[in-house]
Amino acid sequence: MKRRLKINGIIIFLAIILLILFPTVFFRSAKEPTWDAFAKLFGIALILLGQILRVSGRGYKSEHSQSGHSLIQAGPYALVRNPMYLGILFIGLGSVLMLFRLWVMVIFLGIFIWRYTLLIFKEEKKLLAVFPGTYLDYQQKVPRFLPSLPAILQKDIAEYLPLKLSWLKKEIGSIIAVLLLVFFMKGWLDLKNTGIKASLLKGAGLFFATSIVFIFLIIYLIRRTNSQKKDASSKSKNTL
Numbered sequence: 001m002k003r004r005l006k007i008n009g010i011i012i013f014l015a016i017i018l019l020i021l022f023p024t025v026f027f028r029s030a031k032e033p034t035w036d037a038f039a040k041l042f043g044i045a046l047i048l049l050g051q052i053l054r055v056s057g058r059g060y061k062s063e064h065s066q067s068g069h070s071l072i073q074a075g076p077y078a079l080v081r082n083p084m085y086l087g088i089l090f091i092g093l094g095s096v097l098m099l100f101r102l103w104v105m106v107i108f109l110g111i112f113i114w115r116y117t118l119l120i121f122k123e124e125k126k127l128l129a130v131f132p133g134t135y136l137d138y139q140q141k142v143p144r145f146l147p148s149l150p151a152i153l154q155k156d157i158a159e160y161l162p163l164k165l166s167w168l169k170k171e172i173g174s175i176i177a178v179l180l181l182v183f184f185m186k187g188w189l190d191l192k193n194t195g196i197k198a199s200l201l202k203g204a205g206l207f208f209a210t211s212i213v214f215i216f217l218i219i220y221l222i223r224r225t226n227s228q229k230k231d232a233s234s235k236s237k238n239t240l
Contacts, residue, residue: 011111028101040186043097044210047182050090051175052161052217057083059167071131073138079147079160081138085116086145091178099185120144158224165222179210 019026028039053076060075061084076083089112096105127135152160168175 007115011115026100026104028099039097043094043099044182046090046094046097047178048094048210048214048217050087050092050094051171051178052163052221053087053090054084055087055167055171055175056161056163056221057087058171059164060162062167071127071134071138073142075162076160078142079151081142081144082116082120085120086147088112088116095178095182098182156224158221158228161221162225162228163218163221164225168218168222 057076060077061072064070064072064075080086092108092112093105096108124135124139131138
C-alpha cells in the first residue's frame, strides 16, 4: 500500500474515533435552522461536483497519459492542474456543510492544505524533471488548484469535465459509498433532532432530488463527450 494511502487512512480512522467519542461537539444540532436548508443543498451539490471532477480527472488521465509518458493538458487538466484533488476538496467541504458545525470547516481545510500541498509540490518536482520545458509552460497557463471564472465561462462544461460510462463504472462503488454514508449520517441527525417522520420525509426528498440532478448531469456529460469524440474523428477523416 502506498504511504499516502496509509497516512490518509490513519487520519480518517482518528477522525472517526473523535466523532464517536464526541458527537455533540462536532455534529450540527437542530438549533441552526436558518441556514440548514442552504447547507444541505450547497453541500450535496459540492459532493456531486467533486465526484464528477474526480472521476473525470482519473478517467481522462488513465486514457491519455500513455502510462506517464505524456503530459496531459486538456480536459479537466485544462481547468486546473490537480482536478482530482479539487474533487476531493469539494467532497469534503460538501460533507462538512451537510453534517458538521461551521467551525469544523477550519479544521478540515487545515488538514487538507497540509496533506495535499505537500503531495502537490512533490508531484510537481517529478513532472518538472520528466517534462521540464512543457510543464513550465503548462504552469503558466493553468492554475494549480482553483480555476478562474473567465476560463470556466469560455467553454462548455463538457470540455472541462469529459465523462465516459466506462470511467464511471470503475468509480461507482466509491461514489455510492460516499453518498450512502453522508445520507445515512444526515438521516441519523435528522432523526435525532426532528423525529422519524420528519427525518424520513427530508431524507427521501433530498435523496430523490439529488439523484435526478446527478443522473441528468452525468447523461449530459457522457453524451457531449461522445459527440465531441465523433466530431474529432470525422474531422480527422476529412483532413485525410
